[in-house]
Amino acid sequence: MEPEILMSTDVFSAMRQSIIDGAPDTASSLAQQAIAAGTAPLEAIDKGYVPGMQDVGEQFARGQMFLPDMMASAEAMRSAMSILDPALRKLGAERPMAGTVVLGTTKGDIHEIGKILVGTLLTAHGFLVHDLGVDVAGEKFAAKARELNADIIGVSALLTTTMRNQKAVIDALEQSGLRSQVKVMVGGAPVTRRWADEIGADGYAPNAMSAVALARELMQQKQEAMPLHI
Numbered sequence: 001m002e003p004e005i006l007m008s009t010d011v012f013s014a015m016r017q018s019i020i021d022g023a024p025d026t027a028s029s030l031a032q033q034a035i036a037a038g039t040a041p042l043e044a045i046d047k048g049y050v051p052g053m054q055d056v057g058e059q060f061a062r063g064q065m066f067l068p069d070m071m072a073s074a075e076a077m078r079s080a081m082s083i084l085d086p087a088l089r090k091l092g093a094e095r096p097m098a099g100t101v102v103l104g105t106t107k108g109d110i111h112e113i114g115k116i117l118v119g120t121l122l123t124a125h126g127f128l129v130h131d132l133g134v135d136v137a138g139e140k141f142a143a144k145a146r147e148l149n150a151d152i153i154g155v156s157a158l159l160t161t162t163m164r165n166q167k168a169v170i171d172a173l174e175q176s177g178l179r180s181q182v183k184v185m186v187g188g189a190p191v192t193r194r195w196a197d198e199i200g201a202d203g204y205a206p207n208a209m210s211a212v213a214l215a216r217e218l219m220q221q222k223q224e225a226m227p228l229h230i
């Protein structure tokens with residue numbers, strides 16, 4: 001194996017380990033080194049940090065890790081993201097506005113890392129993103145969409161018990177008469193395309209990069225549905 005390839009593989013596995021160890025300082029200093037070495041921030045996330053999070057989830061499910069460990073891992077992930085986020089956002093700064101997205105995690109759910117990543121990549125690709133945070137009720141999504149005249153609402157859910165609150169967002173849009181104007185995309189680890197269809201969402205994406213492709217597709221659908229102004 002070429003030495004360069006070996007080196008980058010080592011860096012990615014150190015990133016993964018920093019998440020498993022719940023070591024914020026190591027996680028951020030590896031992110032700094034990666035940026036200085038010209039590694040694409042998305043590659044560091046995909047090949048280093050996210051696999052670390054997946055590993056943590058599996059260990060938690062097997063009873064080999066406990067809640068405080070998972071919290072420390074989340075802190076390490078946030079620390080790495082604080083370095084990578086500005087580098088990702090810079091990409092979107094000069095692009096024309098692709099659309100307005102209101103983003104949030106469903107009511108009862110405080111998982112935010114995946115949602116933040118989706119928001120960062122949407123911003124990096126020219127979308128104007130308003131992140132409502134976590135534990136957000138359907139009515140709040142609808143009210144913010146009305147206020148900003150948003151094109152898309154993105155709803156994240158990480159728990160099987162809070163997935164159904166994604167449907168509550170769609171219900172709130174219907175109740176406020178906004179459903180035909182706003183596209184809804186859903187995501188989060190337990191969410192599937194089938195679930196998205198079942199609740200009447202306009203789209204589902206399994207990760208942040210495909211969320212960008214989906215948002216672009218939804219914008220196109222919106223534009224095609226718009227009556228011509230002559």
Ligand code: B12
Nearest residue numbers: 057061110111112113114154156159160187188189207208
């Ligand atoms: C970190 C973590 C936590 C942290 C969250 C910290 C934070 N600030 O976010 C803390 C410690 C707080 C936590 C708490 C809990 N957690 Co937790 N957690 C995780 C863990 C390990 C990682 C989640 C994560 O950040 N992944 C990394 C990101 C990048 O991936 P992601 O979230 O899937 O996002 C990607 C895609 O899904 C997609 N996406 C995400 N959102 C959206 C939105 C849209 C619109 C689109 C298009 C795409 C999209 O794109 C993202 C980027 O690629 C997962 C395990 C796992 N593998 O998912 C468990 C996990 C989700 N948690 C779990 C549990 C049980 C809990 C607790 C109930 C534990 C407890 N006993 O208290 C609590 C719940 C608290 C609550 N009310 O929400 C279970 C859920 C089981 C289930 N089936 O419901 C999991 C699966 C662990 C397990 N294997 O058992 N957790």
